Every structure is written in structure tokens, then in C-alpha cells.
Amino acid sequence: MEVAAEKDILHEIMTCIQCGSCSSSCPGADNLDLTRRQLWRMLQMGLVEEAMSTELFWQCTTCSMCEIRCPRGIPLNKIIMELRERYLEKNGPYGSMQQMTTILNLTKSITGDEPKNRLLWTENIPDITLEEREKLVKDQAEVVYFTGCVSALFPQAYKIPQSLTRILLKGGIDFSLLGEDEWCCGYPKLAAGCGEDSIKDFAAHNIEVVKAKGAKTLLVSCPTCYHVWKNEYSNLGKQHQIEIKHYTEYLPELIKQGNIQFKTDEVTITYHDPCDLGRKSDVIEEPRELIRLLPGVKLVEMRFTGKDSKCCGGGGNLEMTNSELSLEIAQKRVAEAMETNAQYLVTTCQQCKRTLQNAVRKNRARLKVYDLLEFIAERIDTTTGGEAK
């Protein structure tokens, strides 16, 4: 029997005590043929080929729930990624991922859109002037807003970047979009098992175009882009002096300045922490602080929140490989939200919003699913034009 070499990430599994906490923590593993633990056991015994043939590591949203609960602190997410990489090397792309990676390499976007389509969403932003719209892409700016593929290219998500744009304009922030120069952050390739090296040019390009604008701060609305910028790009040795901020880390200051007037009627919301933002990046308090700054808004927490927050089912390309499982996970989360009796289920990720909204439709639940940006924009008091008196 072969024991994995010590430098090999698979060696980390040697300290697994086979407790099964990961198995029963995994949002999607109840109906799989083998439990997570059994997969690790194969690796522990050196049966890597056998483990690969289960393909179970594709049925994972990379939510990290297993990892934070593992009593031995094993980096299970990295192990899953390693298995995906090995699979890809041996068998080529898994399922529909072939198409996605080809498109990404060609067009630098997950949809295959041309670069100019990245600005389509700016065309009908409510209450901004034409002049303002024309200045959304500037040569130089303090702050750059990295929109991300989903927000920029899926019409259902347009409201998210539009809302942030409105808020930034109302707050008088000097910011710019990257427009045609923005490339995908590269995460879908990582999740497809293409390995870190495969996104090196994506990192280099994105860093370069942001730097060209002389920006000190990079604002993101997508937690996955955030995670990749903050953690993966620097792992790749791509140094940059840019401060990466999710909007929930940036907006509280802006709103505290009091330049924006909000509605005051009372609503109850519950907040879903996106895995990439909460569990993986520890941005947990900030979104809540932002919510508390909104008058009339009452936040009720779900049973599992913050680091414990349950996955929406939308991560790790699971939608592509097993859409039924993805939906099933989302339905469980929506059921949890329903228990709070909140009127809104608010999150801070366009992908969570999408999967949760699908589940709400499927469950015929009476729950409005919003990204926090959309929610904030909707709470702006339009009777006063949102301007503070």
C-alpha cells in the first residue's frame, strides 16, 4: 500500500479519524453512493484510482462546511480540487465543463459574450443621467468596481451592478468600471479542475487593467471574485498593492455619512451568508452592520448563520454537473429561511440569489429573494430623490 508523499496535498488526509462529521455536514451528500468519509478512507489507504472512479468530488459546491467542522482541520476543499485536477489530467473535462472552459479561454467570459456586452447592463439604470452613464468607464479613478461575469452578463442579475452604481453615484464616489477590459476572475476554471496555473494570465490581465486606472481600491459585488482576488491571485505570486473590498466592507462608511435618505417602513429580513464571503473569507459582521444601518429593517437570523451558514447549492460548478442536487440544497436553505417568517431573504451574491430564487419558485414560498444591493437600492427613499435634506 502506498502512502501519499508528504508534500502531496493528499497526504493531509492521513490524520483523518474517520468520524464522519464531514459526511453529515455536506449539504449534498445524503443521497450519494458513498459518504464523504468513505472517499477519504480510500485516499488514506492509497486507493487513489478507486477514489477517482467514484467521481464524487464533482458533486460538491466547495462550500467548505465539511472543512470547518473537521475535528482534525484537514483542508478538504483543497483535496477535492486536487482530485478534480487529477481527473482532468487523466480523463479530460468532466461533463459540460469542456464547453465552459473552451468558451472561457476564447472569450474570457463564462457566457461567451463579446467584451462590449459587458456594459449592456448600464443602459437602463434607473434615475441616472446620460452624462453620468457616459462617465462610468473612466481613465483614472480611486475606486474600480469589478462587476464579475454573472452580474454583467445575465440580464436577471443586472439589478445588482445597477444598484451599486446608483449607490456609489449618490454617495459621490469617484469610481470606474473596467468595461470591455474586464475578464472573468478565473474561478470556473479552478472549480473545473484546470489548476492554479490555468488562471495565471487572467490574474495578470485583471491586475494590470486595474492598476492602469491608478485605483487604490477594488470593489467587488461577487463573493467568488472576492475570494479569488483576495486569496488565489496572491497565491499565484501576483503581487498588487490594490485593496480588495466586498461592497459590504465599503458601503457602511458611505451610508454613515448620511447623504442618502432611506425609507423607514418596517420590514423583516433574514440574511444568507454566501460561502465564499462568510465561511471562506470571514466577512460576516460587515453585511450585518450594513443591514443595521437601514432604518426600519429588522434582521432575524436563520438557525445556521455566519460561519455555520448553509450552502445555497450554487457553488463549485455543481449547477453544471448536477442541477437537481443543486436545487435540492437550495430548497433546504429556503426552508430554513421560511422558519424565520421574514419577508425577504437577502444575500450578498448574485449566484446565491439565483439558486435561492429558483428554489423559492419551486417551493412556491412567499419570500422575496434579493441581493443586499438591490435591497438597499429599493430602500432608497425616492420621494426625496434619495437625497438627504
Added chain:
Amino acid sequence: MNEVKIGIYVCHCGSNIGGVVDCKEVAEYAANLPNVVVSRDYAYMCSDPGQVLIKEDIKNLGLNRIVVASCSPRMHEPTFRTVVEESGLNPYFMQMANIREHVSWITNDTPKATEKAKDLVRAATKRVIHQEAIVPQEIGIKRAALVIGGGVAGIEAALSVAKAGYKTYLVEKKPTIGGVMAQLDKTFPTLDCSACILTPKMVDVAREANIELITNAEVVGLDGAVGNYTVTVKKKPRYVKDDCSGCGDCVSACVMKGRIPSEFDYGLAKRGAIYIPFPQAVPLKAVVDQENCLMFKTGKCKQACVTACERNCIDFSQKEEEIQIEVGAIIVATGFKPFDAKKVSKYGYGRYPDVIDAMQFERMTNASGPTGGKVLTSKGEKPKKVAIIHCVGSRDVNTNRHCSRVCCMYSLKHAHLAKEKTDAEVYNFYMDMRAFGKGYEEFYQRIQGEGVRFIRGKVAEIVEKEGQLKVKAEDTLLGKNMELGVDMVILSIGLENCEDADKLSEVLHINRSQDGFFMEAHPKLNPLETPTAGIYVAGCSQGPKDIPDTVCQAKGCAGETIKLLNIGKVKLESTIVQINPDICKGCRLCQKLCPYGALEFNEESKIMEVESAKCKGCGTCAAACPAGAIKQQQFSTDQIFAEIEALLEGVESI
């Protein structure tokens, strides 16, 4: 001085040294060094034959200096000193060269290791010539002991020392002694009643003339060294005079009665602002909880307690006071803190009323507890299904990495009690079953036989659904995820270091190991003493353990203490300093540097003096004295320079 005749003994330490260093070559080399009369190598110098070898040589060859090249002096310096002493020489005419930790254990390169061993032997040989006879001073000690913490460990230790005839101070932080054991119901594996075996001991403490019990108090300062410690104890006011008979009239009268969660009942019952912790408390006296008493909170109360007390014991004017006690030895027995299950949010402790922790279950099953011994859910019903979750706050990188040792066994006990009292189906979720003690494996089998189901799997989470608690885990022996609906969950919480371990370790100058518990001097061969001589550690303050182990350790510490007090004197460090009054200029530089406050300036003679009992021989002052007035025994300038010069000869030869 007579002619110097040196004997050299190079030890192989089996293959520990001999496997790397060419010991024969080292011995042959050393034979040619000046003043060396004999040089030998031998398999185990510390063995009897090894020791005899040295003794015979001293007798037959008239040796007067010995060099042993072997292991670190930590273990065997005393051995070889004794050998030398038994042969009629002063023990300080022996010098060790460490060729194991400093040579053979750090390389596999035989030629280089052998060279280094030769260098070290040469240095020791040159040094030993300058070594002087030392007769360590002895001083008398305070024949009294201090025990900190009045749990079962502290109680047992204090009783043993006191019964041996020594004055013993027992300082307890809480208003009563008893510790956790006083809160337990039955004890595994015999299931005998905890209070029934503990309370007689507590009463003994109260009766024992040699014990001075100081409750509601903490140790805040320590001065001195082994044999002569001065301890500062801070006594918190009880606001009740010693006349209190423990009648409890004030307790029933207090206007806050039934409003403050009782710590003794682990929050399952409520008490007032003046209370008696439990009926068998020692001392059996009421105490005012300053944080909650209206007199302290608002300054206004009708003082029903004062009116109720016929003996006029309540006295709000009592003040905190500090007292000093003098003792020769100290036993630390401050116990443990049960893990706070709120920190593991996935189990819903503090959110779901029927998720309780093991301490609460102990109180619940206790016939004198808040439910009169009935096991009931928050709805007041007998649970039909109970889950017991092992390793909560233990064996987990997210909380504590150590195994808490007692929870497997008390979980078995709880399974038995839950079944006995409610006839519920009981499920124990465990990772590994640890039944290491005497009668423990048999106990495990017995509980299995009673029909308790054991599921090997760490519980992932608990949620409340459809009026039940759903416990999610993988049954790893079936390889299936499961969700079990139960009416009550008991969390088997782990044991953590005592509450103010950090403060106490600072005050007492004792260390803590990585798990946070107090550290022993040597895990195998000196498990009772701390690295600070004369301070011992017993019970759970040293690490999680069951009552039998706690009591063994406590009695062991008592034995060590009695031994020390019985001898009645301690030898001072052989490395203490002497100040030459003819050279000292009275600049006082050394005084500022001494970390132990051992230097005292004599205002009359304007010369610095050493208080030998306090000097730890650290050498700081000797190195600093600009006049060179301070001589440190065993580290005289001659000795150190001879050693350095000999080492430098080696450098030239490279």
C-alpha cells in the same frame, strides 16, 4: 593543592552515543591530556558496574577529579556526584561533558561527531582542574504547607499533610470547598454516590485542627523559594460574620430569592442574593453575592436578610483584605473548567432548551438537585429518546485538541442513569471509546448490555424540527448518514484548564503545557512537581483526569510535601553567588538586575550583600558587576576561561 589526578569516563549510552561517536577514540585521545591518569569508555556509565568502575579508580589510582562524558547533566549529574561523594571526594570535583544531546543526537557524521566529543571532553578536563569543593549551605524551612483549590484534589492533599502534623492552609476561591465532585450525582464505574463519599471528607477538613480553611479567597502574590515561601492571599468579604450557624433564615428572606441562576445547579435552579451554596457546604455559612445584592447594586433594599438573622451576622461593612502566610511548600489543585458548549453553535446549546450539557444532567439526576433527581425535558416530561454526544469541546482543532479522558466514562454513566430513570432509548454518539481505567471496559460492556445504542460518528449538527431535536451524523460503521429524532440531547463537554490559569501561572512562576493545563517538571519521572521547586500540582489542574487519578496525584503531592517538611531544611543552590566585601564598590548595579530580589544593600558598610536563600544562581549579577566583586560558585572566572580556552584550542586545529 595536591597533584591533580583526573579520571575520564566516556559513555556509549548503548547505541545512543556509541552508534555515532567513536567512544574508544575519544577515550584514547583524552588519555593523553595533561593530568589525566586514566581514561575509559564503557557501555553504560550510569549502571552499577559503570559506577563501580569510577569508585574503584578513585580508590586504586588516587583520582581527585572526574569527568563523565555522557548525557545531559539534567538526569545524571546527581548520580555521578553521589558516586564521587561516596568515594570520599567533594561531589563538585565532578564535571560532565554532554556528548549525547549536544553531539550524537544531532548528527550522523561519525568523524565530525567524534571530533566534537573530543573538544567537549578536553574543555571539561581543563575546567575540572579549577573546580572547587563546595559544601552547599542548608537553611531551615517553614514547616507548613499551602494548598490552592478545595476540590477533591485539594481536600485529599490538605488532609494528608495536616494529618501528618503540619499546619496546612487551604485557600479556595469559591465560598465553599467541594469542587466539581460535590456537584456530581453518581460516579463511574461503581456508580457510588458522589456526595456520600465526598462530604465526610469535607467535614473532616472543617474539623481538622491543623487545617486553616480560607474560602472566598485567592492567591495574588508569591515571594521566596522552596522551603520559605511568603504567599499573599486576597480574601473577598463574605458580608456574613463567622458566627453564622448556616440556619438559612436570611436565605429564605432575601428579596432577590429565586431570581439568580445558581452556579451550583448549573443554572437549572435559582437562588437569592444571599445564599448557602448547597446543604453540605463547608464552611456552612451564608454568603452575599455582591454582584446581585441590591445593597451593592442600588444601595437600597429593605435588608430582609438583616431582619431575618437572629444572630446579627450580616455585615455590609466587611472589606476585602490581604493576608500573608508563610509556608515551605505549595500544592496547586485548582481543577478544571467544564467546556462552554455555547462555543459549538452547531449543537444549539443555549438555543434549544432540551440540549443540555453534562454538568446540568448531573444536577438533574441528583436526588438533591433542582428536579429532585427526575430526568425531565423542558416540557416537564420524561424523554422517550435521548442522545448523548461525546467529545464536545475535546479532540477538535476548533476547540481543544486534547482528549478530556473522563467524558467517555461519564457518558456511559449518563446513558445508564437516563435509561434507569426514564426507560428512554439512549444513543451514544462517539468517535472512539476510551475505557482505560480499572473496571472501565467492564463498565462499557455492562452499559451496552443494558441496551444503550452506540453510534460511531461525530455529530454534525442538531436542529429542531417537528417538535423534536434532529441529530445529524454519519453512522460510520454502516457508512450511512442518519438523522435521529430525540427529545433530549446531553452534550458531553470536555475539561479545560481552570479559570484563571494564566493569572495563577504568573503569580506562582509555573508553566502551562500546550493544552493550557499546568505543566509538570517531567512528564514521566517528576509528574507531581512543577519546574519551580517546592510547588506541586495535583488533580485536573495538571490535566483532565478521573477521581481515582486525582486522588492518587493529590496524595502523591502530599507525600512529597511531607517529605520536604519532614527533612526540615533545604540545600541552597550550589551555584549561588558570593560578594567579596573588599572589592564591592557599592554601585548597586547588580541589585537592579537581580530578578529574584536576592541582593540587599547594607547601608552601614555601603556594601552589597546576598540573601543566599533567595539567590537562584542565575549569574546575572556576577556577569554585570563592573568591579568583579561577585563570584558565582561553580562558574568562577578561572573555570569558565579554562573551558573556553580549551575549546578554542579545538578551533585552531580545524
